[in-house]
Amino acid sequence: MKRRILMAAGLSSGLGLIIPQHSRAQAPRTLNLYSARHYKTDEALYGNFADLTGIKINRIDAEPDPLVQRLRTEGDKSPCDVFITVDAGRIERAREMGLLQAVNSPVLAKAIPAHLRDPDNTWFGFSKRARVIVYNKEKLTAANGPKNYEDLADPKWKGKLLIRSSGNIYNQSLVGSILAALGPEKTEAWAKGVVANFARSPRGGDTDQIKGVAAGEAELGVSNTYYYVNLMRSKKPEDREVAAKVGVIFPNQANRGTHVNLSAGGVAKYAPNKEAAVKFLEYLVSPTAQKYFADGNSEYPVIAGVELSAELKSLGTFKEDQLNARVFAQNNAEALKIMDRAGWK
Numbered sequence: 001m002k003r004r005i006l007m008a009a010g011l012s013s014g015l016g017l018i019i020p021q022h023s024r025a026q027a028p029r030t031l032n033l034y035s036a037r038h039y040k041t042d043e044a045l046y047g048n049f050a051d052l053t054g055i056k057i058n059r060i061d062a063e064p065d066p067l068v069q070r071l072r073t074e075g076d077k078s079p080c081d082v083f084i085t086v087d088a089g090r091i092e093r094a095r096e097m098g099l100l101q102a103v104n105s106p107v108l109a110k111a112i113p114a115h116l117r118d119p120d121n122t123w124f125g126f127s128k129r130a131r132v133i134v135y136n137k138e139k140l141t142a143a144n145g146p147k148n149y150e151d152l153a154d155p156k157w158k159g160k161l162l163i164r165s166s167g168n169i170y171n172q173s174l175v176g177s178i179l180a181a182l183g184p185e186k187t188e189a190w191a192k193g194v195v196a197n198f199a200r201s202p203r204g205g206d207t208d209q210i211k212g213v214a215a216g217e218a219e220l221g222v223s224n225t226y227y228y229v230n231l232m233r234s235k236k237p238e239d240r241e242v243a244a245k246v247g248v249i250f251p252n253q254a255n256r257g258t259h260v261n262l263s264a265g266g267v268a269k270y271a272p273n274k275e276a277a278v279k280f281l282e283y284l285v286s287p288t289a290q291k292y293f294a295d296g297n298s299e300y301p302v303i304a305g306v307e308l309s310a311e312l313k314s315l316g317t318f319k320e321d322q323l324n325a326r327v328f329a330q331n332n333a334e335a336l337k338i339m340d341r342a343g344w345k
Contacts, residue, residue: 030056031276034071036064036085037263041296048292049283055276064090071099076270081277084126084265087169089176091123091264092329100266103278111285111303115324116262125262125325126284127299129224130318131174132258133249134210139219141247146220148252149178149259153193161194162209162221165202166339169332170224170261175339176331177259180323184338191342202345207231214245221246224261225315229298232311250318257319259328263299 033046038061046057062070064085071078071094083100085091094100100122108117108124116125133152135145146152152161164171179187199218209221210228231243250258265284267277283289290301294308301308 029054029276030058030273031280032079032081032271032273033057033059033280034067034080034083034268035059035061036067036090039297041292045289045292045296048288049280052283053276053279055279068094068097068099071268072097078268078270079272080268081271081273082265082280083268084263086263087173088125088262088264088325088329089169089173089332091266092118092326092332094266095120095122096330099269101269101271101274103267103281105278105282107282108285113302115322116260116302117264118266118326119324123264123266124281124285125264125302126289127263127293127297128260128302128320129226129262129299130250130258130260130320131170131222131224132228133251134213134221134223134228134246135249136213136216136219137245137247138216142249145247145249146251147249147254149174150182150190151251152197152220152222153190155193155196157197157220159197159199160219161197162199162212162218163194163202164204164206164209164222166336166344168205170206171222171339172332172335173261173328174222174259175335176328177321177323179331179335179338180327181256184334187335188338188342191338191344195343210246211242214242225300225312226298229309229311229315232314233298233309248315250316252321253319256323257321259323260300260320262302262325263293264325 046059049055050057067083068090071080071083083094095118102121104121112124133146175187175191178190182190206223206227210223210231212218213221228243228248231239234240252258265281267274271277285303287306290303290306293299294301294306294312298309298312
């Protein structure tokens with residue numbers, strides 16, 4: 001794990017509100033952030049917060065599970081103020097372990113849609129990514145491709161599907177959402193059908209699935225939107241060529257909507273700088289910060305009215321599943337058991 005420190009000074013909050021002089025003098029000047037986001041563009045996001053508030057950010061970057069374990073081990077001696085991770089499943093695990101505290105913030109409650117935050121206000125989603133079906137444009141069109149996640153189990157796609165392993169938490173959350181919609185028996189039957197349609201054993205990340213589809217290794221794949229859009233926006237011609245060969249389908253538009261996952265954060269249970277922690281969470285839903293999410297890593301903002309990149313905008317609008325993220329996150333463990341029984345390794 002590595003630790004980075006960002007320092008700056010400023011006069012106003014990230015929400016466009018002027019901080020009274022006496023509040024600035026009394027406010028904590030340090031924020032200890034445990035982050036499982038590993039996107040270089042987040043440097044600007046954090047630097048802007050420091051510029052606006054004068055609050056120094058001490059950041060520890062690591063993978064999400066080790067950070068959760070670190071919080072657990074440190075207990076009430078933990079210096080962590082805010083924990084941020086890239087999947088609802090992991091932020092929910094932190095909540096279930098009692099590592100986060102509830103936050104009463106009208107700003108957060110108003111800005112973030114109810115399905116993208118914990119009902120008990122212990123964690124909040126700050127950016128979205130849709131889990132979509134990608135297809136090879138030379139072999140399929142959106143019109144004759146699958147319309148729903150359920151269609152991926154149709155025998156017509158036998159040997160034509162690429163997807164990551166069951167160990168990938170994005171897939172666990174996706175299957176957790178399907179579990180909520182269909183129930184355990186139908187979900188297990190679906191998972192067996194999906195496995196029967198694999199073009200090869202799962203391997204690699206989402207970008208690998210997209211590249212495999214582009215290369216004709218399969219007709220269909222599953223990926224988060226930001227992986228695809230980042231290929232579209234890449235400075236490498238070969239990446240842009242991959243994206244040009246692949247189209248995107250937003251599943252389940254005629255019924256519950258496309259599954260969306262999120263990056264989320266919460267205030268640590270023993271946060272020594274709670275005031276700064278809440279201020280930081282509120283900053284993350286400011287238009288300025290939301291623009292960083294959209295521009296920096298091609299993620300969807302959680303608030304309305306934020307300008308998207310041309311590439312992200314080119315995907316069009318879509319209906320998203322309104323299932324609360326806590327529900328599919330809590331289903332992750334059962335989803336993994338179902339996938340394992342289905343032979344999805």
